[in-house]
Amino acid sequence: MTFKDEIKRRRTFAIISHPDAGKTTLTEKLLLFGGAIHVAGAVKSNKIKKTATSDFMEIEKQRGISVATSVMGFDYEGYKVNILDTPGHQDFAEDTFRTLTAVDSVIVVVDVAKGVEAQTRKLMEVCRMRKTPVMVFVNKLDRPGRDPFDILDEIEEELQIKVRPLAWPMGSGTEFNGVYNIFEENLYLFTPNKQSLEEGIEFKDINDKALMEHIPENAAESLRDELELIQGVYPEFDKEAYLKGELAPVFFGSALNNFGVRELLHAFLKIAPSPRPSQAESRIVQPDEDKFSGFVFKIHANMDPNHRNRLAFVKICSGHFQRNTNYQHVRLGKQMKFSSPTAFMAEKKSIIDEAFPGDIVGIPDSGNFKIGDSLSEGEVLNFKGLPSFSPELFRYIENADPMKSKQLAKGIDQLMDEGVAQLFTNQFNGRKIIGTVGQLQFEVIEYRLLHEYGASCRYEPINLYKACWIRSTNKAQLEDFKKRKVQFMAKDKHGRDVFLADSSYMLQMAQESFKDIEFHFTSEF
Missing domain, CATH: 3.40.50.300 (P-loop containing nucleotide triphosphate hydrolases)
Structure with missing residues (x-):
């Protein structure tokens, strides 16, 4: 296989969603299709002590949520598929933002009952900014949910992207009969509580009377009417618009029941981009x-x-x-x-x-x-788009066991390198401050310091509003600022100057009084 063929056959994508929409379950089912795993971890069941394959940290297994991005690769029908399963919880958004810089496309998972939720909107902003192609999988069709047309309207409005269904559900909840695959013109029938996938029945012409042999007459009528409506309301699928990030193809199914996943995977492999510049x-x-x-x-x-x-x-x-x-x-x-x-x-x-x-x-x-x-291979290249965001929550971190100060220092140093949180050293009193974007991060850091480094820490409150990276070409003004604000000056892990403002008023006054100083809210500038 030539070098160019190797590139063309690769598909690297992230799966993103709000917590609990079924992202990790979908990842697992894709891995099952790829033969990468042979038994799915029952993510929700406490009776079965298997956990999701992609959740491997001890704290993830205990909590049943993903707190770190995990990477999985497998070969399927001549393609090399690389999946990045991201944390859905907003407290770990920074890990997800950075992961989106490493993928060529994205699958967004939406819960049919809950629709588009806050975290999904935030992540979609990053995709829009980077013009990343997006595909949507509406999940949990085996449970009672909202009308598919309502869901499509909400996706268009909330995620600010045009949609085009490439599959269509027949009913939902207890009335769920299956999915008609518009992309391949196949009908897939759903059998409740069955973990294996039904084979598709080919239906080029859904007006064919033979359709009634497979689904009830009223379901067949509804399907015909709805497909006619889709053709009238939504634009034809345009691959170029999808690749530019302007159009999102939508699929429906139930990841837990392995249903609708294969249609998603097959369409994805055909239309998703190979590695991009x-x-x-x-x-x-x-x-x-x-x-x-x-x-x-x-x-x-x-x-x-x-x-x-x-x-x-x-x-x-x-x-x-x-x-x-x-x-x-x-x-x-x-x-x-x-x-x-x-x-x-x-x-x-x-x-x-x-x-x-x-x-x-x-x-x-x-x-x-x-x-x-x-x-x-020798060229000086610095890739863009990997910022650290200004934290919103702050705590002093102190050693709770004087005998383990070396372990604590090493643990903090390594965990901060992961980018899960940020470390600032106050220049006035030398105390170490941890800054995060979510409360749960503090618990994860404390847990991992204890269980991975044998070091125990305790947190003390500190009242801060924002951390800003500062720089200026006016050296005299910068020095004057640092002297006046000495109690609020810190260095980050890389020795850069950081101003720790304790209120929005204080930050505003600083920006107005020191015109030559730049205040940055991400570390990439």
Whole structure:
């Protein structure tokens, strides 16, 4: 297979949604189709002690939610599929925002009963900003839910994107008969409580009387009327509009019952983009360039708690990545060789010899990498779009066990490198402050420090409104500002100046009084 063929057959995408819409369940069913796993973890059932394949951290298994993005790859019908299952919970949004920089397209999962929820809207803004192609899977059709036309209207309005159904449900809840696949002109019949998928019955002409042999007459009539309405109301499916992020194809099904998932997967493989160009600061990098380049979009400490290891997740942007080959670490300006790069199946890893654009490779890291770092074959490339956002919640972090101060320092250092939260050191009193975008992050940090590093910490309250990165070409004004605001000045993990404003009024006054100082609310500037 040629280099270009390898690129064309890759599909790298993220699955995003509000918590509980069925994102992780859908991921699992896609993996079942790909033969990557043979039994799905019963995510909801406490009786069955299997948990979702993509939720591998101990705290995820206890809580039944995803708190970190996991990467899974498999081969299916000649395609290489890379899925990134993201956390839905808003407290972990930052991990998801960064993950969206490493994918070429997105599948949004919507609960048929709840419709579009707040977190989905937020994530969709990032997709819109990056013009990422989006496909929608309306889930839980086996439960009572809202009218499909209402759901489509809400998706258009809330996510600000045109929609086009490529499958259509026949009933819902106890009346759910199945799905008509408009894309392939097939009928799939639903059998309740059955975990295997029904074979499709081909129906080029749904006016054919034979339709009544498979579904009740009233359901057949409804289906005909609704399909006619779809043709009249929605534009024809336009692949170009989808690839530009202007049109979202919509599918319906029940991920828990394995229903509608195969139609989604088949259509996705046919229409979703292969790896797309990546924007670096100096130029646009094309995937089919000869020379290798890639960037780190995530770091995960202790994927295997028995070995205190860290992995840097690298998205390959161009060229052919090979094991035991020297590559340039752009920020450090030094050559590095990787003897055990890995491919993922959640926490299961296998060493690989090569990888291509679109693939996600795990590189064992002893502290050389931070989020946003680039690798190349010598060219200085810095990829854009990997910001840290200004935290909204703050706590002082203190050592609760003086005998474990080294473990605590190491734990904080490594967990902050993952980008789950941010560490600021107050320049006035030297105390360490953790900043996060969600309350749950504090619990996750405390839990992981204790269980992965054997260090116990305690939090103390601090009243802060916003952290802003500051810089200025007017050195005298910058020094004056730092002297006047000495109690509110801190350094972030990378030694940059951060102003910790304790109220919106204080921030506004600072911005008005010091015109030559730039106040940034993301760390990428």
